[in-house]
Amino acid sequence: MIDDERQINYFKEIAQNQFLLMSINEFGDDALNAVPFLTDNITEIYKHLDYNSFENVIICIGMNEDDVLCDYDSNIIKEINSINLFATQAGNKILIEVQRCGKYRIIIDADININLIAGKSIVYSYVKKTDEELFYIKDKISKLPAIPGADTYFSIQTFKKLEDALEQYAIKRVLYSECPFLKSAWLTDDKIFFKPKPEAILRDSLTDFLKITFRAEVRPEQIVDTSHPVDIKVTWSTVNRVALIEIKWLGKSLSAIGADNFSSNYTDARAREGAQQLSEYLDANKIQIPDKNTKGYLVVFDARRKGTNTNTNSIDAEKGHHYRNAEIIYNPKYDELRTDFAKPVRLFMEPKITY
Numbered sequence: 001m002i003d004d005e006r007q008i009n010y011f012k013e014i015a016q017n018q019f020l021l022m023s024i025n026e027f028g029d030d031a032l033n034a035v036p037f038l039t040d041n042i043t044e045i046y047k048h049l050d051y052n053s054f055e056n057v058i059i060c061i062g063m064n065e066d067d068v069l070c071d072y073d074s075n076i077i078k079e080i081n082s083i084n085l086f087a088t089q090a091g092n093k094i095l096i097e098v099q100r101c102g103k104y105r106i107i108i109d110a111d112i113n114i115n116l117i118a119g120k121s122i123v124y125s126y127v128k129k130t131d132e133e134l135f136y137i138k139d140k141i142s143k144l145p146a147i148p149g150a151d152t153y154f155s156i157q158t159f160k161k162l163e164d165a166l167e168q169y170a171i172k173r174v175l176y177s178e179c180p181f182l183k184s185a186w187l188t189d190d191k192i193f194f195k196p197k198p199e200a201i202l203r204d205s206l207t208d209f210l211k212i213t214f215r216a217e218v219r220p221e222q223i224v225d226t227s228h229p230v231d232i233k234v235t236w237s238t239v240n241r242v243a244l245i246e247i248k249w250l251g252k253s254l255s256a257i258g259a260d261n262f263s264s265n266y267t268d269a270r271a272r273e274g275a276q277q278l279s280e281y282l283d284a285n286k287i288q289i290p291d292k293n294t295k296g297y298l299v300v301f302d303a304r305r306k307g308t309n310t311n312t313n314s315i316d317a318e319k320g321h322h323y324r325n326a327e328i329i330y331n332p333k334y335d336e337l338r339t340d341f342a343k344p345v346r347l348f349m350e351p352k353i354t355y
Contacts, residue, residue: 002147002150002153002155002156002157003156003157003161003215004156004215004238005156005238007156008043008154008155008156011147011150011153011154012039012040012043012153012154014153015039015133015144015153015154016035016036016039018135018142018144019035019122019135019137019142020032020035022135022137022140022142023035023122023135023137026137026138026140027063027064027122027137030063030064031063031122034061034063034122035122037061037098037100038059038060038061038098038122038124039154041059041061041098042059042124042154043154043155044083045059045083045086045096045104046152046154046155046239047083047155047238047239047240048083048084048085048086048087048239048240048293049086049087049089049094049293050087050090050293050339050340051126051128051152051155052128052151052159052160052339053090053293053339053340054091054092054093054094054126054128055092055093055127055128055129056092056093056094056112056125056126056127056128057093057094057096057125057126058093058094058095058096058112058114058117058123058124058125058126059095059096059097059098059123059124060095060096060097060098060117060118060121060122060123060124061097061098061099061100061121061122062097062099062120062121063120063121063122064120067120068097068117068120068121069095069097069105069107071113071116072107072110076107076108076110077105077106077107078105078106078107078108079103079104079105080103080104080105080106081103081104083104084240084291087240087290087291087292087293088290088291089106089108090108090339091108091109092109093108093109093110093112094106094107094108094109095107095108095110095112095117097121114136115136115139117136118136118137118138118139119138122135122136122137123135123136123137126152131146131151131152132144133152133153149161149164155239156236156238156239158216158236158239158241158243159241159243159295159342161214162210162214162234162243162297163342165209165210165213165214166297166299166345168213169206169209169210169347170345170347173205173209174205174301174347174348174349175347175348175349175350176350177191177349177350179205179208179209181201181202181204181205181208182201182202182205182349184201185198185201185202185205187253187254187256187257188257188313189352190313190314190315190351190352190354191303191349191350191351191352192305192308192312192313192314192315192320192351193251193252193253193254193262193303193308193312194249194251194252194253194254194303195253195254195255196253196254196255196263196264197253197263197264198249198253199231199247199249202247202249202301203220203221203231203232203247204220206232206245206247206299207219207220207232210232210234214234215236216234216235216236216237217234217235217236217237218232218233218234219232219233219235220232222244230244230245230246230278230281231245231246231247232244232245232247233245240291240292240293241292241293241294241295242285242289242292242293242294242295243294243295243296243297244278244281244282244285244294244295244296244297245296245297245298245299246274246277246278246281246296246297246298246299247274247299247300247301248266248270248271248273248274248298248299248300248301249266249270249300249301249302249303250266250267250268250270250271250300250301250302250303250304251265251266251301251302251303251304251305251349252264252265252266252303252305252308253265254310257310257311257312257313258310258311259310260310261310262310267304268326268328268329271298271300271328271330271344271346272328272330272331274298274300275298275330275334275344276334278296278297278298278334278341279296279334279338279341281296282294282296282338282340282341286340293340294340295340295341295342296340296341296342297342297344297345298342298344298345299344299345299347300328300344300345300346300347301347301349302323302346302347302348302349303349303351304322304323304326305319305320305322305323305351306318306319306320306322306323307319314354315351315352315353315354316353316354316355317353317355320350320351320353321350321353323348324348324350327346328344328346330344
């Protein structure tokens with residue numbers, strides 16, 4: 001896992017050594033300066049470009065003053081003078097030419113022949129499906145060895161690390177309510193019903209865990225726009241990444257055993273409402289901060305129990321575990337329709353089973 005600039009520089013040097021000699025053999029001494037210039041630019045581009053939203057990212061630098069993109073229609077080539085503009089680029093495939101004057105030329109969603117480009121440039125390619133990073137130099141290919149817990153040599157892990165953290169949170173804290181926050185959310189030690197309005201407690205539990213886990217700014221209840229507060233906002237300082245986390249809970253809340261009515265009773269429909277709400281938050285956020293790469297996460301605390309009423313004070317395995325593997329069906333499936341919406345995370349919360 002790559003967490004900071006020091007580690008980035010370490011792995012960037014490893015990557016350079018992987019293909020530097022091959023580049024010199026093919027292009028001569030010009031490669032001595034071109035290779036570090038290219039890898040430095042990949043790192044800077046990845047601070048702004050949401051590379052994970054593309055199926056393929058190709059970045060190249062021309063050698064011996066050759067025009068790398070001369071074989072492509074000039075109408076599909078776009079010039080970029082500011083690296084910040086990479087945050088607004090979207091598509092399935094992007095080709096970026098790094099120019100030595102500090103500018104960039106890009107082509108998006110065109111048929112790219114890497115072998116043709118590699119004849120006159122050093123070419124880097126990131127393939128999302130396989131998490132492969134390759135360098136093409138003329139007719140030769142060099143593949144970078146995979147780094148455990150990282151998808152690239154050239155970027156601090158942000159969204160990927162958040163997703164890993166949510167998996168750990170589910171196991172270490174949520175499943176058996178193993179933190180002071182979650183323990184206090186239950187009406188009784190049997191963990192059948194929540195106390196009324198547990199939202200703030202659930203939010204504080206996740207916020208606390210992320211603050212301990214992350215080298216990023218984690219803040220609860222952040223305003224997306226004038227009417228949209230999101231439960232948690234995670235901001236990374238060294239890259240332009242922002243995560244918006246919306247929290248929903250399923251199950252029943254009760255003021256006291258034997259009360260006349262449940263305070264709340266939320267089914268899987270509540271999770272679907274949360275997905276739509278998060279999608280709207282992301283749209284609003286895109287308008288407010290278009291130069292940030294933002295990803296939305298729906299986190300659902302699942303405390304559903306089968307066959308309970310306001311007098312239930314114990315539960316057996318059949319009823320307590322009825323929803324343990326009951327995944328929620330979303331329609332629409334925003335995580336398949338938009339690249340800035342992560343797959344929803346359902347966190348089942350175990351009750352105390354009476355045998």
